[in-house]
Amino acid sequence: MDDVKPKLIECFQIVFPDMQEKDIPTASQETVAEWDSVAAITLVNVIEEQFGIEMDLDDVADLDNFEKVRAYLEKRQQPA
């Protein structure tokens, strides 16, 4: 679970290459102009590839900031 954060930061860097690494943990759709609906889908796809998971579009609608995405991924990694 410890490796979720750095891996997720890498995903954000791939989708938002102009974003400073230090700004990523506080990033949200409100603060990042490039994080529009199209970028959101790309971000989901990149996370799917990097984490080897499938994310349902219905589930990800509310994932509008870094912390929420991290929490979602950590929850997904917990044993059922």
Add this chain to the structure above:
Amino acid sequence: MKITEALRIVQATAADAPPFRVTLACGFTPLHLHTFLQAHLQLALPARAVHIKDGLYADLCGTLERGGDNDGVVVVVEWPDLDARLDYRNAGGWGRDSLASVVEQATLSLDRIKSALGRIPSGIPCALALPSIPIAPIFSAPGWQASEAELVLNSALFHFASELARDGRVRVVSRERLAQESPWETRFDVKSDLKAGLPYSIKHADQLASLLAKTLVPPAPKKGIISDLDDTMWKGIVGEVGPENVHWDLYGDAQMHGLYQKLLGSLSDNGTLVGVASKNDPAVVAKAFERSDMVLRPDQVFPIEASWNAKSGAVKQILEIWNINADSVIFVDDSPMELAEVAALHPGMECVLFPKEDPVAALQMLRRLRDLCGKDKVSSDDVLRLASIRQGAAFRKQAEGGSAPESFLQDSKAVITFDFSAAAEPRTLELVNKTNQFNLNGRRWAEADWHKDAASDRSLIVAVSYEDKFGPLGTIAVAKANFRGERLLVDTWVMSCRAFSRRIEHQTLRLLFETAGVDEIEFAFQATAKNGPTQEFFASLLGEEPKPEFRLRKSQFDEHCPALYHEVKELKKAEAHG
């Protein structure tokens, strides 16, 4: 390719690289298709910075009609572009009455798309993909049966595509190849379509983008195939069983060898050089090629190098006769050892195993050879290529055979034709972009840039073709110049190495002075690692090594130009346009 990889490729593009601008016209949200297309094009054009411009949602024709400054156009048609009722996101009815109207509307939409495509400026490459997701279940027949309306719709679609392909301005992605690369059942992402307007699965977007990129910017085809004979060109060891007992047909259980010969013959007819490197007795090989049932005709192969020496040596001789580099050539043999021996001595050569015991693998190999050598269009020069190589060999043989060069040139009955209307001919740019040794500066031109420059009133482009008593060489040289006030600046000048030693370069220079009516010509010369013959030519006129951007006076040229014996013909732009 994965999305992550595609994004990394796109982001690694050098910001200061010259741009390659592409309009992506489609009626849906392109998203991943955009990303993958950009990445695949970027891989194909590493020296350019690929920029993709999308159009508006549900407005494919509008995107095309608005045009823009493009180096290429990619058009992806989907069913909703033909009629909104074919859109899964649309609420329009699928009733019996609407079916005929859907087909009618689709035909009108195809006409409109065709008309919009016709307005793309000449010389801008355009790649088109036909609908690739399953059509909505609107037809009355059960899914396993093709209804009349469905067939009519598909017929209209194929008619539309075939007319565009015939016109030559649009290259169409093969639906068959797409079916091989992207299985039908994994193409459509209905959830993504309904939620985001993106109908393609990620895998399908990648596969389609890959084919679109190859269609828009095709890889350079290989120029030649060198083939082994025994158990490759035919089944059997000709030296052991005799020329009459090798087989390439069904009855000899050797049909794959016959198909291989058919493919080589077809490639040869289309301008791919075909030669033979075989460890055999030359007399026995000659006998086999005399067989009247041989599928590959003797005139489709040159040269045939048969000896008991190493194959790599025979390959080297063939490359010298063809005067092309190893990386432009494929070597086919049934022996992994021979392939390894040739590969070791000719790095860069594509070495392909002929899988003589496996028809499935053999068919795959035939498809691969077609992919590696295939051309969008076959020019008259392509058709002449092998004859031209033979001509060159005969020319060199006679020139070395004791005739004095002057009398030899005088007796060669050479005719040079200067064509001022060939700027748009594919062969013209092809020659510019592949010639190394006689090349003014090594500059390679993008298709769109070339056509834009050629369209200028100040531009002068001449394509040079040559023939003599040994036969035609076809189009062998191209020069491009621009008038700068009273001066002429030659920025591109290439000549095929097949045409060396005939003083064609001197005659071309004389023509440039006469046509332009100038006393001095400036050359945008740059020495390259490969253009030694160009440097020597200019040094012979200047009396010193050429410097970048040098000028040559007509008096200098006249003083050093040797006697020219060619008959000269000129085809002017005005003649070409009637």
